[in-house]
Amino acid sequence: MATTPTTDESTNRTTNERPPEVLTQQWVRDRTRAVITDALRANGETLVEAPPAAGKTTGLFAAVEDTGEPITYLTQREDLYDQAGKLARDHGLKPKVLPSPHRTCPTFEGDHGDEWRNRVTTVYGPNVGGAAIHKVMDLPCSDEGTCPYQLAWDFEPANYDVLVGHYVHANVPSAVENRTIVIDEFAEEAAVTTFHDPEPVVSAFVSRRRGLPFDDWTDFVEHRHERRPEAVRWFVRNYRDKNPDSWDVIDDDGDVHGLAGELVLGLLFAEDLGNGFRTTEKTIPKPTPDGWQRMALRDTSVRRRMSPKVAWNTEKNAVHLLSVPNFDDANGVAALDGTPTKRMWDTAFGVSFDHERVVPPSRMNDYLTDALDIKVHQYGAHDPDKAGTRPYSSGNHLYAETDEKLLHGIGMHFDADPDVITTRAAIREYDEDDRVLHHADEYRNFASVKSSNAFRESTVGAVLGSPHPGDETFKRWGAFMGSAIEGSGKGVDRSYRAVGDEIYHHYVHNQVLQSILRFGRDGQEAHVLVTSMCTPSWVEPEPLKMMTFSGxxxxxxxxxxxxxxxxxxxxxxxxxxxxxxxxxxxxxxxxxxxxxxxxxxxxxxxxxxxxx
Missing domain, CATH: 1.10.10.10 (Winged helix-like DNA-binding domain superfamily/Winged helix DNA-binding domain)
Structure with a gap:
């Protein structure tokens, strides 16, 4: 692990170089390249905070050229694969896009009919890999020889400077070994598997495993504590076979899941947090002489072999399983994120990242106003009576009259209809009567604009309301961290305490910031109206005196x-x-x-x- 120089907040931690008095976009892009270069050389775990428009993807491939370090670049968005390949070639690097059955298998693509496609995609969902499906099932794509998907895996990774793939490829040993793993942006859906009804999955697993002291779900729930020592011994002996093999999943009626073993092990150690959730991560007293009844999973030898993190919502009887990838054979891990929450990255990957910022927090508003030339105008910032969080995710509490008035006013002020970002629910509701969005040029939802350049030429924008996934999401991630999250207060005064507020800001404030930074990315001055108070504390909104008309x-x-x-x-x-x-x-x-x-x-x- 690389050591990091200790400096004050206004200094770049990696090189001790102070930002210039006037921040420019070119300086930020140069710093992004330098910070990523140091991360690749560190052979450790580094979280690089490079704000949107800092050129982190371009800087990454320049850094690979600078260091000669082979990487595996993982991203959720397949539309970035071609971009990554082009950037790699531009820097004299040899790229290879890792195979995916959805892109290269005729059966998955539907060439052999919807029935076959539905069958393989259904099996693929319960964590059965494409290679296993082709090995076990008699697929039509293999009738005349080897499937193109299988052929695509016939290559030597060492012959390529850059491997490009999805987060799921983090579980492929050949894609990880002797390379630095680069993860582009945080994506919960790639790390968390949700069992909305764990009962049939658990019952199917325990009833088919000789030696596990449970008959079914009910027996497991009632006796998991007193029979924990015997169950742990089974997992220690059989950890390599803890999960059902591919044939079990493929040949079953739907109750067998590829992650059932990790689910059962996690539930075996799930302890009550007192807020409707149980977790494997709760700190409990050391074990007593009678065995493992009061031992946390982290204290057992089996944890070194498999490390599921479970958040069990006992009120809904839904279980969220966080599967931490194994990067032991990688040279290092470099995580790239525009608005990261370090605690969530640490939790998702089971390490403590070194957090390196391209722009120190004290200069982020300068980056926004000087380098990007974005002016933020926040409704309520200068009038507490109008301040609010405006959670629009449900669509049940919209401020339609205010939103229409503000969109109309900013359109008049700048003589251009604004482009709008808001929630899916707000768009659905506003689409029905067309009063509000009648004043918008184009509009998109929060989820669709992250890492998007759709509004890069837009100079007048508006971010209506804020996204709010619900307290259940905050409690889920708190459970993964071993913290009991509870909210108190209302509106701008609502708090989830220290850990909970970090999670809340990740899902709400950081998403609003990402939306603000979608506008004006082509060098022109942009004005963005934000109707909620959900922005990072460093944002300094500018007053805007515009005419608005009620009614x-x-x-x-x-x-x-x-x-x-x-x-x-x-x-x-x-x-x-x-x-x-x-x-x-x-x-x-x-x-x-x-x-x-x-x-x-x-x-x-x-x-x-x-x-x-």
């Missing part, structure tokens, strides 16, 4: 008059579809506040309203 009728009249040289009330009614009464009320209000002038003109409509 959809007033906004419709304003839009009508701003695009004309003057109109009568009857013409406004025809143009907007408002009633005469609604149009008259809106015009009177605008007239009283000085936004319109009334002019007398000859013709059938003597009174003309003109935007003032």
């Amino acid at each position: 959809s009728s007033s906004r419709a009249v304003v839009d009508c008059l701003r695009d004309s040289d003057g109109m009568s009330q009857s013409e406004i009614v025809d143009e907007t579809g408002l009633s005469q009464q609604a149009a008259s009320k809106a015009l009177n209000g605008l007239d009283e506040n000085g936004f319109v002038a009334v002019e007398d003109k000859p013709g059938p409509y003597s009174s003309q309203y003109v935007w003032n």
